[in-house]
Amino acid sequence: MALPSHMLFHAWLFITLHFVSSSVQRSTYLVHMNKADMPQAFSSHQHWYASTLQSLGATTTTTKPALLYSYDHAIHGFSASLSPSERIKLKELTGFISVQPDIPAYMETTHTYKFLSLNPDSGLWPASDYGKDVIIGVVDTGIWPESKSFNDDGMTDVPMRWKGECESGSSFNSSMCNRKLIGARFFNKGLIASHPGISINMNSTRDTAGHGTHTSSTASGNYVEGASFFGYGLGTARGMAPRARVAMYKALWDNGAYASDILAAIDSAINDGVDVISLSLGFGRIPLYLDPVAIASFAAVEKGIIVSVAAGNKGPDSATVQHGAPWLLTVGASATDRKFAGTLRLGNGVTIIGMSLFPENAIIQDIPLVYNDTIYDCDSTQKLSQAAKDKIVLCANTRDPTIQIFNLCESEAAGGILITDVTLFLEAGDILCPVVVLSPNSDEVETLMNYLNNNSSNHSVSMKFQQTIYGGRPAPVVSTYTSRGPSMDLPGVLKPDLIAPGSKILAAWPPNVRAAALRTGLALSSDFNLVTGTSMACPHAAGIAALLKGAHPEWSPAAIRSAMMTTATTLDNTSSYIRDMGNNYELATPLAMGAGHVDPNKALDPGLVYDTTSMDYVKFLCSMNYTEEQFLTITRSSTYDCSSSSQDLNYPSFFFAINSNDSTSSQNGMVAREFQREVTNVGDGAATYKANLTLMDGFSVSVTPDVLVFVEKYQKLTFALHMEGGLGEGKIVSYGFLTWVDDGEKHIVRSPIVATNI
Ligand SMILES: *[C@@H]1O[C@H](CO)[C@@H](O)[C@H](O)[C@H]1NC(C)=O
Ligand SMILES: *[C@@H]1O[C@H](CO)[C@@H](O)[C@H](O)[C@H]1NC(C)=O
Ligand SMILES: *[C@@H]1O[C@H](CO)[C@@H](O)[C@H](O)[C@H]1NC(C)=O
Ligand SMILES: *[C@@H]1O[C@H](CO)[C@@H](O)[C@H](O)[C@H]1NC(C)=O
Ligand SMILES: *[C@@H]1O[C@H](CO)[C@@H](O)[C@H](O)[C@H]1NC(C)=O
Ligand SMILES: *[C@@H]1O[C@H](CO)[C@@H](O)[C@H](O)[C@H]1NC(C)=O
Ligand SMILES: *[C@@H]1O[C@H](CO)[C@@H](O)[C@H](O)[C@H]1NC(C)=O
Ligand SMILES: *[C@@H]1O[C@H](CO)[C@@H](O)[C@H](O)[C@H]1NC(C)=O
Ligand SMILES: *[C@@H]1O[C@H](CO)[C@@H](O)[C@H](O)[C@H]1NC(C)=O
Ligand SMILES: CC(=O)N[C@H]1CO[C@H](CO)[C@@H](O)[C@@H]1O
Secondary structure, eight states: OOOOTTSOOOOOOOOSOOOOOOSSOOEEEEEEEOGGGOOTTOSSHHHHHHHHHHHHHTTOSSOOOEEEEEESSSSSEEEEEEOHHHHHHHTTSTTEEEEEEOOBOEEOOOSHHHHTTOOSSSSHHHHTGGGTTOEEEEEESOBOTTSGGGOOTTOOOOOTTOOOOBOOBTTBOGGGOOSSEEEEEEOOHHHHHHSTTOOOSOOSSBOSSSHHHHHHHHHHOOOEEEEEETTEEEEEEOOSSTTSEEEEEEOEETTEEBHHHHHHHHHHHHHHTOSEEEEOEEOOSOOGGGOHHHHHHHHHHHTTOEEEEEOOSOTTSSSOOOOOOTTSEEEEEEEOSOEEEEEEEETTSOEEEEEOOOOSOOOEEEEEEEOOGGGTTOOOHHHHHHHHBTSEEEEOTTSOHHHHHHHHHHSSBSEEEEEOOOHHHHHHOOOOSSEEEEOTTSHHHHHHHHHHHHSOSOOEEEEEEEEEEOOOSSOSEEOSSSOOSOOSSSTTSOSOOEEEEOSSEEEEOOTTSOOEEOTTSOEEOOSEEEEOSHHHHHHHHHHHHHHHHHHOTTOOHHHHHHHHHHTOBOBOTTSSBOEEGGGTTEEOOHHHHTTOBOOHHHHTSOSEEOOOOHHHHHHHHHTTTOOHHHHHHHHOOTTOOOSSOOSOOOOSSEEEEOOTTOTTTOBTTBEEEEEEEEEEEOSSSOEEEEEEEOOBTTEEEEEESSEEEEOSTTOEEEEEEEEEEOOOSSSOEEEEEEEEEEGGGSOEEEEEEEEEOO
């Protein structure tokens, strides 16, 4: 399915599918089983599941229930195509825990490494050997193996421990993997079971959408010189971890994506031996015990695999973030300082710079410029053709800019100047014909209007495209579309965890998938494309996590996440707090940016980490009042129990969810909460840290003790953070930061604190 390339990948729409009727109405289910209950007669879990399924089908004469996948790592259980009566009978089976319907999933560089200050001379790149032996598993739309980003120049031999495979399939030969792309598998049984008779146009790991090629090269693409999107962003492309290995698990297809296939993909990735999993996909907001990503990732994290996920593209509304599970690294998106520009030279010789992404080097020299009140809003193709045939026309921001561009491109006008402050368009809009975009009330617009108003006739303009400007300010900013907290699946944990670059990210692209289009409808091809979304932020964080894993192989997934969070920056390049494009450039709250913008070199040496074990997650789950069945669905194992429970997870952020309706917890609107935390000294040796708290509206906050004296490396010390106060009327977010600072400010360990009634 062709999506306009710069559109957000926020919804994968599956509207062209038809259900094929069959005699027995079957649907796909995910069945969670307790492996400890497997009767000894069975040699393997596959054998047990297959036999279990056979026993269900005994009464059906025509068709038998079909096994799609047996899972052993992501979950314990299987997926199968079952009739209603078979599903009911499941409950009587030995070892049965729970069943859930299969559900659809949605999808959500040359420059970003510099913006993130990664460099060959010092910091995380050299310290991690560029992620040399770290393996990143990406579950996505597949990969374009011929892309230069996946060449293996300069790569050493594949680590011996790797158990993955490079499966052959349509237009994909197992010899296409190499020392960079070390695994390629594909999963579509669930898709086919849900849509019998569907035709799979590329039955292999080959990417026909572009999304997977883009995300995997963002995480770990090799060096490619001269990469650009039609001249924009020209430079040497590389992923965050240019020497890490990538394994692609294709489970998102042109005609849909299902949990059963995604679980099979994660199951394989865990078994194959990946170190990091990058998931630029989601199921929307669903309860934790039904979310296949949350469930499968619990198993991955238990095995020391860090899982990076996209926060979602449902912003700027609050409470839209997906993936609230506390064992995930949940990543929101930022826009960086790189601007793709078009230049206007006015008839009076004055030059002004605006934004553009028009993919052609169009020659527009001294063309008449039309400024006419009746067509100023560019709402009619016909009027535009009449008044501005072969001319450049000025459109102001009274309309949806996407529609204005569409009208312009359809008309006989030669091009346009668009004045708009619609931030989503600025971050993700397509520019199909010669258009330069200016911001309202900017100096550029003032210059233009002076020219138009002072010189009453014969206005003209020249336009130049394909320019790239660095150092835009302020940067970074929180993207408009990035989903915001609080998380509805799991109140009590602040999400997203952090933000990373997501807007107009340049990365590899399949040459036969449209990268851009001209107004004539002509599709343009490119080996690199600029794409926007939290789907692009997620692999940035995955790549950085891979570098940290390379530099600190002994760190747990929670320690790696903690290092990334507590060193994230909260300031932009104007030394102000980071601002929020989705909220009128007001200061961004931690509900939008989590702990802040990822800063890889600082994460290499965080000083202290908030570590968390699987047992801690279990204790936290125990406090959630889930049923036994829901609890077992997530933990898979009866070795965990709820003999102790704690709502207080050792997380690197503090989130106080206040229910204003709950009169028992508040007196005169006053509430209090105490958080217990434990920090591990991962600095070089003895160190003394002092607590530094910012003021928080409506709350007094204190930390005891407020000095932590470590005598040696890996020592753990605990502290309590106490907060007391009230929010007052309305929907309010009050926030501040706790910062542990060591002698000489060598380490700054910052955690956001949020109290809200949203
Ligand atoms: C795969 O590629 C190798 C080397 O190019 C070739 O010898 C082999 O025949 C190919 N296999 C298939 C199934 O196309
Ligand atoms: C896709 O390929 C797999 C493995 O080569 C094969 O088992 C399956 O039948 C194929 N599916 C379709 C729909 O062609
Ligand atoms: C402005 O556009 C209208 C509608 O196309 C046209 O009738 C009118 O002559 C134009 N005015 C100028 C000053 O060009
Ligand atoms: C108007 O045009 C004249 C020359 O045609 C130029 O000298 C003058 O600067 C222009 N005024 C503005 C405000 O652009
Ligand atoms: C003409 O240009 C000058 C500056 O060059 C500006 O101050 C003035 O407002 C302009 N006049 C009109 C009518 O726009
Ligand atoms: C405007 O341009 C036209 C064609 O170039 C020319 O004939 C006309 O004299 C110009 N008018 C003014 C006021 O400069
Ligand atoms: C779980 O139930 C206990 C006892 O009813 C209650 O105090 C607690 O707030 C509940 N926890 C959650 C997360 O709902
Ligand atoms: C508080 O009560 C209002 C009105 O009954 C309800 O709409 C809202 O959802 C409640 N809020 C919470 C957080 O329970
Ligand atoms: C400590 O807090 C004060 C006041 O909030 C602030 O001015 C100062 O910069 C902080 N120091 C550090 C190292 O964060
Ligand atoms: C990310 C980035 O561009 N940071 C720069 C922002 O500007 C400050 C000072 O203006 C620089 O120090 C940063 O390097």
